Amino acid sequence: MSYYQRDMECASRETMRKIQTERLAGTVAHAYKNVPYYRALMDKKGVRPEDIKSPDDLGKLPFLSKDDLREAYPYGLLAVPLSEAVRIQSTSGTTGKRVVAFYTQRDIDLWDECCARAIVAAGGGKDDVVHVSYGYGLFTGGPGLNGGSHKVGSLTLPMSSGNTERQIQFMCDLGSTILCCTPSYAAYLAESIISQGLSDKIRLKAGIFGAEAWSEEMRRDIEARLSIKAYDIYGLTEISGPGVSFECSEQTGMHVNEDHFIAEIIDPATGEALPDGSKGELVFSCITKEAFPLLRYRTRDICVLSRKQCSCGRTLVKMSKPMGRSDDMLIIRGVNVFPSQIEAVLMHAGFPSNYQIIIDRVNYTDTFEVQAEMTPEMFSDTVKHVSARENELLAAMRSMLGISPKVTLVAPRSIARSEGKAVRIVDRRKI
Amino acid sequence: MVIEQLSVFVENKLGHLSDIAEILGGAGIDMRALSIADTAEFGVLRLIVSDTRRARELLAEAGCVVSVTRVLAVSLEDRPGSLAKILRALSDAGVSVEYVYAFITQKQGNAYVVLRVEDNARASEILEKSGACAGGEGDIFPL
Incomplete structure (x- = not known):
């Protein structure tokens, strides 16, 4: 069994508690001192940094959520001077405003180490060719796995997403051994490789797939079609990016990098902390971050934590795959989409707010349609004019969401309502 | 002659066009001319009817998106070359x-041909001068 950082990944519970206790106290003091926004929240709750003596005291700290990130946008939660921050990554916010997260060089190094652990857990080493087909740019997927692969010392192929022909050509020519991308893109690549009769030419042995929900059935299917072992990886931009937790050879949940992020499960309705093994909302407290040290950040992902002994030897707590959300966020083709964003675009473009989002999964790829209601003001006797409105709406959606839905204009009042309340989201995906 | 044309947004959905035709037929509204421009996603139905105002009201009540456009109706002899x-x-x-x-x-x-142009008055004038029209527009629904 190989590990990237054995001392942390296999630390005893006592050692880990000690590390967490020390680091948590340091981070709380740092956030209180340098983030006026969080200091105000703590003051309001009547909690002082010295009240947090161990992870048992986490419950005394106020929560942070995406709403706080929007409120404090853009620099309100930055805990270091601009001169110390070296990177920004970004993800969707709930309404228009994106979430921005900051990193110092040390933050990037630690994030890369988290991803390196995931690569090593998937069997990666110095001799591997790591093929990164996650998007690069503001999205954390590409930069995270890229950095992790460097730390491991693997040869890194920064492919980014798209251009499937070129992906496959490089995979064949350069002998990629580990593929990193969304599970749906892995399934799509597998299908293309098989249909082109190139299965014999690829040398993949493992895949690290995350950023969207996928089933055990889909895992087995990808594994069979690419002759690989497929590993799940989890993360979110607010906390760092991919590598907050990662799967090992046991494939029964993802080990949380507890020396950097303390995980809690809470009741999403009351905010009360629940014991290990309960199903509830996952909350993370960063304990090593300098630039963006979010404490008790509510992920809205519904999960279960398990401390059952793992056959891989790691002692890091395991989280289940997210089983749902405690808000209305959708993950479509790996991208976070909030219905409120779609509503904002429609209103801005002059369409009524009665819309419907229809999501399905065809050949492992998400299809995404937004139906908007036509109005007499929008309508005209010429097709050219109506098509132009449709295209404007499509461009505005793409710009807001970062992915393109199919936009369909429908007759007014034709969108189904149930008991007077419109059904906004029809998610037909069977994951 | 300038007449009113009714344009109706038609979703590309089974039965939508028959719904519209039934509403008009049920109200005793006569159709004189009809055309549909279609895309993959939707269509624009254009109609010349006996009672534009009433048809518009009925369709709007039924939840259709409707607009009225003034178009040019030109009478011509029904033989090869007239339209050209x-x-x-x-x-x-x-x-x-x-x-x-x-x-x-x-x-x-x-x-008859129904023409959609930018400036109805100017196009009418041009056509009148050209002598290409047959005249006698009594049997189309007047404005």
Whole structure:
């Protein structure tokens, strides 16, 4: 069994508690001192940094959520001077405003180490060719796995997403051994490789797939079609990016990098902390971050934590795959989409707010349609004019969401309502 | 002659067009001419009817998106070359035609074309001068 950082990944519970206790106290003091926004929240709750003596005291700290990130946008939660921050990554916010997260060089190094652990857990080493087909740019997927692969010392192929022909050509020519991308893109690549009769030419042995929900059935299917072992990886931009937790050879949940992020499960309705093994909302407290040290950040992902002994030897707590959300966020083709964003675009473009989002999964790829209601003001006797409105709406959606839905204009009042309340989201995906 | 045309947004959905036709038929509204422009996603149904105002009200009540456009209806002889003459006269004068559709009338030997142009008055004038029209527009629903 190989590990990237054995001392942390296999630390005893006592050692880990000690590390967490020390680091948590340091981070709380740092956030209180340098983030006026969080200091105000703590003051309001009547909690002082010295009240947090161990992870048992986490419950005394106020929560942070995406709403706080929007409120404090853009620099309100930055805990270091601009001169110390070296990177920004970004993800969707709930309404228009994106979430921005900051990193110092040390933050990037630690994030890369988290991803390196995931690569090593998937069997990666110095001799591997790591093929990164996650998007690069503001999205954390590409930069995270890229950095992790460097730390491991693997040869890194920064492919980014798209251009499937070129992906496959490089995979064949350069002998990629580990593929990193969304599970749906892995399934799509597998299908293309098989249909082109190139299965014999690829040398993949493992895949690290995350950023969207996928089933055990889909895992087995990808594994069979690419002759690989497929590993799940989890993360979110607010906390760092991919590598907050990662799967090992046991494939029964993802080990949380507890020396950097303390995980809690809470009741999403009351905010009360629940014991290990309960199903509830996952909350993370960063304990090593300098630039963006979010404490008790509510992920809205519904999960279960398990401390059952793992056959891989790691002692890091395991989280289940997210089983749902405690808000209305959708993950479509790996991208976070909030219905409120779609509503904002429609209103801005002059369409009524009665819309419907229809999501399905065809050949492992998400299809995404937004139906908007036509109005007499929008309508005209010429097709050219109506098509132009449709295209404007499509461009505005793409710009807001970062992915393109199919936009369909429908007759007014034709969108189904149930008991007077419109059904906004029809998610037909069977994951 | 300038007449009113009813345009209706038609979703590309089974039964939507028949719903519209039934509403008009049920109210005793007569259709004189009809054309549909379609894309993969939707269609624009264009109608010349006996009672534009009433038809518009009924369709709007039924939840349709409707608009009324003033278009040019030109009478011409129902024989080869008639339409070509009209279109040539317009293009020679630099007038673009957005869309056109034709129908014949109950009167033997007579046909109509409905033209959508930017400036109805100017196009009328050009056509009158060209002598390409047949005149006698009594059997189309007047404005």
